[in-house]
Amino acid sequence: MQKTIAKTLPGFMELLPEEQVLFNQMRKTIQETYEKFGFLPIDTPIIESTEVLLAKAGGETEKQLYSFTKGDSNLTLRFDLTVPLAKYVALHSNEISFPFRRYQIGKVYRGERAQRGRFREFYQCDIDVIGDGELNIINDAEIPSIIYEIFRKLGLDNFCIKINNRKILNGLYESIDAKEVSESIMRTIDKIEKIGIEKVKEELRELSLSEENIEKIIKFITIKGTTDDKLKELQNLNIKNETYLEGMQELKKVIEYIRLFNVPEDYFSIDTSIARGLDYYTGTVYETFLNDYKSIGSICSGGRYNNLSEYYTDKKFPGVGMSIGLTRLFFILNDIGLIKSNKKSISEVLIVSMISDISSAIEIANKLRQANINTEIYFDDKKIKAKFKYADKLKIPYVIVIGENEIKTGKLTLKNMKTGEQKECDLEEIINKLHN
């Protein structure tokens, strides 16, 4: 028979089981933390009508879409979880309770240029709080506390959540009459970590800004010191613009509450160079960096927006949220060795039988499973060495051996696969041990 070559498409992550276990652990940590903060799950289709997904058309994304027709329908695979949320809220606004705290973890699709560490199918893990008409600013401070808790639980301890507010950026540009070029300015200063101050100045000159105003911008984006120093300096810039002052009020409040939410001072900071996309966010914005690996870019970003569902409804739904790109994050953490190498198996114990009658093994497995212990029986008629090798490869921590002797005495041999230690135990002892 002519064989087809088994292959997986480039840009699509497909893990071996032992890595998948680690991936799923990360996913579970994220999900459990979202639930701990009272977020409700939703699960929207991966395929949506193209018209619905592209209600807000344009931009880079459109080129990357997976779009196709089926019958009379123009269909597109979702490229993020925000547009589906906007649709969901517009569609179900009469049936959901506001403020609507929702999380969604699911795959999204972008036909990016294939290169190492870039994925065309990847998991996003999003939370958003959506208000009906209005939404309290304290929500903007709770989000960073969730980011903090997740990354600590994922075993990271050298990261920083950078916080800014789009209103102080916009206010600054309004105050120097540079509102029309504000997007270009933001795009430029967004690159400061990459290209440095001098290159930023050069690009700003190309926007026909005066040297004075360029200095003002540079001063603004390079303020230093503690968070309180920065708040003071931003105040002292003495910018008498309403938007700026409103942004300052919000930023101060967000900082005040982040502290109340117990995020330690080392794990957040004000960063006035962060703009975060260009037309979506309207207030608080966040990015999260690994201090030792800044070149990776932000590993968790988000912010406040005025009007989630404006392309579908006249109702106003302001919101604040953040997103973790789990597939890329897993790839990166694995790559730089920050995922604990302490690989865990699914099975807690493997039962191997030295005798051909396997009924005792099944009986014991029944009891262990009743006690909620993940248990596997090795059924195949292999040499004992092969059975131990299997447990070893799968990193199953314990093996129970059943032989004629065990049947006679009613005691079981429990082997610790890590230490090699063997012990005669009865089943109850084993259950107690494995429950720890």
Next chain:
Amino acid sequence: MQKTIAKTLPGFMELLPEEQVLFNQMRKTIQETYEKFGFLPIDTPIIESTEVLLAKAGGETEKQLYSFTKGDSNLTLRFDLTVPLAKYVALHSNEISFPFRRYQIGKVYRGERAQRGRFREFYQCDIDVIGDGELNIINDAEIPSIIYEIFRKLGLDNFCIKINNRKILNGLYESIDAKEVSESIMRTIDKIEKIGIEKVKEELRELSLSEENIEKIIKFITIKGTTDDKLKELQNLNIKNETYLEGMQELKKVIEYIRLFNVPEDYFSIDTSIARGLDYYTGTVYETFLNDYKSIGSICSGGRYNNLSEYYTDKKFPGVGMSIGLTRLFFILNDIGLIKSNKKSISEVLIVSMISDISSAIEIANKLRQANINTEIYFDDKKIKAKFKYADKLKIPYVIVIGENEIKTGKLTLKNMKTGEQKECDLEEIINKLHN
């Protein structure tokens, strides 16, 4: 601004959060049971190369495919989790340990005719045990014990796992020289529950079978009595065909071991009319029915196959597995009222503040979350009645009220939203109560 109509495509399930919580609970029960039996997770892409997915082409499925091109690539959304598994095993056979016990829970796509209860995007929850060259028959008996445990845990108690073996079917047809029409016979007898015996006979006559052989077939598919009666009767048919005898040996062994795996007699039975698809399965086959709702069809099916990856490799990988169509199952159980109406919220407690300073509320939330209690704070400045209504709608079981009095005394008011009972407690009491 011109608005786009927010809509979800027909045939795509999109639940409200309170239903999503129930759906996710079912999914979690299935996943945890798979892990309890030592199955390892994998997660393959939703998009595969069309060539790979259609290595084994043809059949009904092909018309239903979501296929499209992107650049030079012909792509297709997976329509099941079995073909991706066949690819995965062929591709990674040198890196995985056999027997390979894997589970996968994910969405698959079939462009079925839109009708109530039929979905174009749906979750499948699959387990399979794959052997390298050979696979012990006891695996065929463990699968029903997993089906049994899952459905009991999902709160169902009136269901039956029907078991058959393709070899006894094939052996029977060989013995009456009807091998060439065996697929047509199986397709006919598969319908016996729907169309009745007489209609089955009629259709068999159309296949030019002698009356004697038709009687033999009817006798075979209508054997009655206990499982042991049936085994005896099948023996007594006195069919001297090697395939038949091999199938009988397997069936007997599977029944023997199902009992050892503690599946009660009421929850499984031999059903010789079940054939389960036509060219994939080669031995044991299962279907699972709700006794009170047989017209729904099988809610969990599977079986043994000889050669999982034959379209990709010359290596032989026999396997046995089963699949639960979760989306349809959820829809059905919800529809007939078999999902426990005991709706659970994500948040265990909502904190509402009667005073404008919300810092005490945050402090308490921090402590509850540290104690792993899912906690939400109501931030918006609404009337107390609106805050309670929110808790009520979301079915949050407890509300903690913080007012001036609570700040003064250090005691908190805990309201049980079900009974309406209010109690003054300190935080430790609340944590203990909510941990139960």
